[in-house]
Amino acid sequence: MKITNVRAIYPTYRQPLAGWRPHLWQIVVKIETDRGVTGWGYGGGGEAALPIVNGHWAGLLAGRAINGVADIQRIWDDLYQASLPYGRKGIAIMALSGVDLALWDLLGKAEGVPVYTLLGGKQKERIRAYATGNDTDWYAELGYTAHKFPHRWQGPADTERAVAMAEHARNRFGPQALLMVDCYMSWDGAVAREMARRLAPYQLYWFEDLLTPDDLAGQATLRGQLNGVLVAGGEHEFTHYGYAEILRSGALDLWQPDITWCGGITAGLRIVEMAQAQQIPVVPHRGGEVWGLHLIAATSCADLAEILPGSHNAPAEQIWRDEPVPIDGFIAPSDAPGFGVALDPAYLG
Numbered sequence: 001m002k003i004t005n006v007r008a009i010y011p012t013y014r015q016p017l018a019g020w021r022p023h024l025w026q027i028v029v030k031i032e033t034d035r036g037v038t039g040w041g042y043g044g045g046g047e048a049a050l051p052i053v054n055g056h057w058a059g060l061l062a063g064r065a066i067n068g069v070a071d072i073q074r075i076w077d078d079l080y081q082a083s084l085p086y087g088r089k090g091i092a093i094m095a096l097s098g099v100d101l102a103l104w105d106l107l108g109k110a111e112g113v114p115v116y117t118l119l120g121g122k123q124k125e126r127i128r129a130y131a132t133g134n135d136t137d138w139y140a141e142l143g144y145t146a147h148k149f150p151h152r153w154q155g156p157a158d159t160e161r162a163v164a165m166a167e168h169a170r171n172r173f174g175p176q177a178l179l180m181v182d183c184y185m186s187w188d189g190a191v192a193r194e195m196a197r198r199l200a201p202y203q204l205y206w207f208e209d210l211l212t213p214d215d216l217a218g219q220a221t222l223r224g225q226l227n228g229v230l231v232a233g234g235e236h237e238f239t240h241y242g243y244a245e246i247l248r249s250g251a252l253d254l255w256q257p258d259i260t261w262c263g264g265i266t267a268g269l270r271i272v273e274m275a276q277a278q279q280i281p282v283v284p285h286r287g288g289e290v291w292g293l294h295l296i297a298a299t300s301c302a303d304l305a306e307i308l309p310g311s312h313n314a315p316a317e318q319i320w321r322d323e324p325v326p327i328d329g330f331i332a333p334s335d336a337p338g339f340g341v342a343l344d345p346a347y348l349g
């Protein structure tokens with residue numbers, strides 16, 4: 001089959017988006033073919049990504065054949081090469097992620113199989129889910145057995161706040177649960193070491209995004225210095241080329257590529273293969289969304305998928321129809337062709 005039309009849109013999100021997100025949150029990519037098969041993808045970059053897909057890349061994609069996985073991989077390499085002067089990281093690769101995922105979706109639909117089958121088949125029938133957010137009590141009620149809570153460092157008083165959050169989460173979830181902290185690039189080395197000391201009684205699994213993603217040396221220095229807590233990160237890194245730098249620097253104990261940002265399934269596979277060779281665990285950022293879920297199910301990714309449920313009073317916005325949901329703390333991709341989801345038309349504006 002051949003590509004006949006490519007279109008990226010910025011959905012009309014219903015819930016308020018804070019910070020950089022009002023203009024730079026997720027885009028939807030729709031790719032149509034001469035066989036009537038349509039693929040849907042999800043990428044980053046927001047409004048700034050639209051002219052990359054709808055302008056530069058639309059002409060490069062027109063007429064390209066999609067008859068197998070190798071065709072998708074060649075297209076990824078071609079689009080990456082074509083965007084080198086303005087790309088390599090950031091918005092261009094976020095846009096490329098949306099295109100790549102749409103291509104995997106349409107290939108799965110054309111062959112009548114889910115994406116995990118294109119990746120070699122399921123290695124995991126169901127995947128342990130972990131809930132990220134502030135509503136600890138609700139997540140426990142929903143049946144999750146793993147939880148990550150956010151903590152932004154602004155001053156010394158935040159140490160006590162972190163201790164209180166960790167204590168509450170451990171008491172609520174019990175001794176066997178996995179607990180993690182998302183630092184969102186707000187800590188430094190001294191804060192991390194003090195937090196590791198103060199939080200040791202609560203047996204945390206990882207500290208995520210401790211430092212800025214450019215400070216690979218600083219993150220490498222912290223490995224092995226945090227009372228057994230892993231140094232995790234990578235959601236703000238792009239492509240297997242970027243992860244090669246993480247590997248060379250020894251910056252992270254656990255890798256967290258975001259499949260809708262790092263370059264899609266194609267880049268995700270290359271990252272996972274690199275990690276597997278070095279026995280580094282991979283837990284995709286927002287991996288409970290279908291785009292990461294198929295990769296986790298079919299590869300050596302760790303048995304752990306991130307869900308962002310929102311809160312009891314404000315559940316997360318659902319723009320995709322038929323997206324799998326966790327049940328009793330576990331989630332699995334559907335057996336529907338492709339990723340098995342389609343955009344709710346209400347978000348087309």
